[in-house]
Amino acid sequence: xxxxxxxxxxxxxxxxxxxxxxxxxxxxxxxxxxxxxxxxxxxxxxxxxxxxxxxxxxxxxxxxxxxxxxxxxxxxxxxxxxxxxxxxxxxxxxxxxxxxxxxxxxxxxxxxxxxxxxxxxxxxxxxxxxxxxxxxxxxxxxxxxxxxxxxxxxxxxxxxxxxxxxxxxxxxxxxxxxxx
Numbered sequence: 001x002x003x004x005x006x007x008x009x010x011x012x013x014x015x016x017x018x019x020x021x022x023x024x025x026x027x028x029x030x031x032x033x034x035x036x037x038x039x040x041x042x043x044x045x046x047x048x049x050x051x052x053x054x055x056x057x058x059x060x061x062x063x064x065x066x067x068x069x070x071x072x073x074x075x076x077x078x079x080x081x082x083x084x085x086x087x088x089x090x091x092x093x094x095x096x097x098x099x100x101x102x103x104x105x106x107x108x109x110x111x112x113x114x115x116x117x118x119x120x121x122x123x124x125x126x127x128x129x130x131x132x133x134x135x136x137x138x139x140x141x142x143x144x145x146x147x148x149x150x151x152x153x154x155x156x157x158x159x160x161x162x163x164x165x166x167x168x169x170x171x172x173x174x175x176x177x178x179x180x
Contacts, residue, residue, distance in 0.1 A: 005093055007070050009063040009100060011108065013077075017055040022047040025060065025072050028088025042086060047074070059108070063093075063100050071096045075105065081116040082109055 012021065026044045033040040050058060059075040059082065071089040075082050087101055102119065109117050 005065075005070075005096065007063045007065055007093070007096070009061055009104065012060040012062065013058060014056045017051055017058055017060055019048065019052060021060060022051040024069060025074060025088060028069065028072050028090050029074075029086050030088070031090070032088045061100060061104055061108070063096060065091070065093075071100050073101050073104070077114065080114065081118065082114045083118045
């Protein structure tokens with residue numbers, strides 16, 4: 001776990017969540033996408049806006065290596081559910097993502113009475129640990145018809161890509177009925 005790496009972690013929410021954290025989190029989030037040659041879906045303005053306007057709904061889990069950030073996870077918390085949205089890591093800490101995002105979120109949920117966690121997204125690191133990838137459906141509405149067309153094209157492409165990825169991840173599940 002993260003603590004096996006000599007790291008500590010802390011949750012920030014409400015008045016403990018300060019505006020400067022949005023920039024630091026975004027830097028980690030963006031660098032993680034760049035490490036895997038992909039493009040982040042969210043921008044700095046998004047994080048700045050959410051941190052400034054909804055701090056009571058944000059759970060920012062930060063792992064520290066001494067006083068330096070090692071990794072950070074951004075989640076939104078509802079009345080009885082938690083939604084793990086985005087992750088970022090600053091250095092090379094083996095298994096930190098899974099330990100902090102999955103195990104840390106489960107421990108936090110148990111300690112705070114959260115009944116349901118949504119880990120969103122796909123990832124083979126989840127499948128090999130028995131977390132099955134399920135389709136996620138979103139609803140969007142855009143006033144501008146041109147924007148609707150752009151988003152519809154993106155959603156269609158992403159839906160096809162996600163289904164292909166989901167099928168390949170199903171083969172990684174360790175405990176499947178009818179399979180040795």
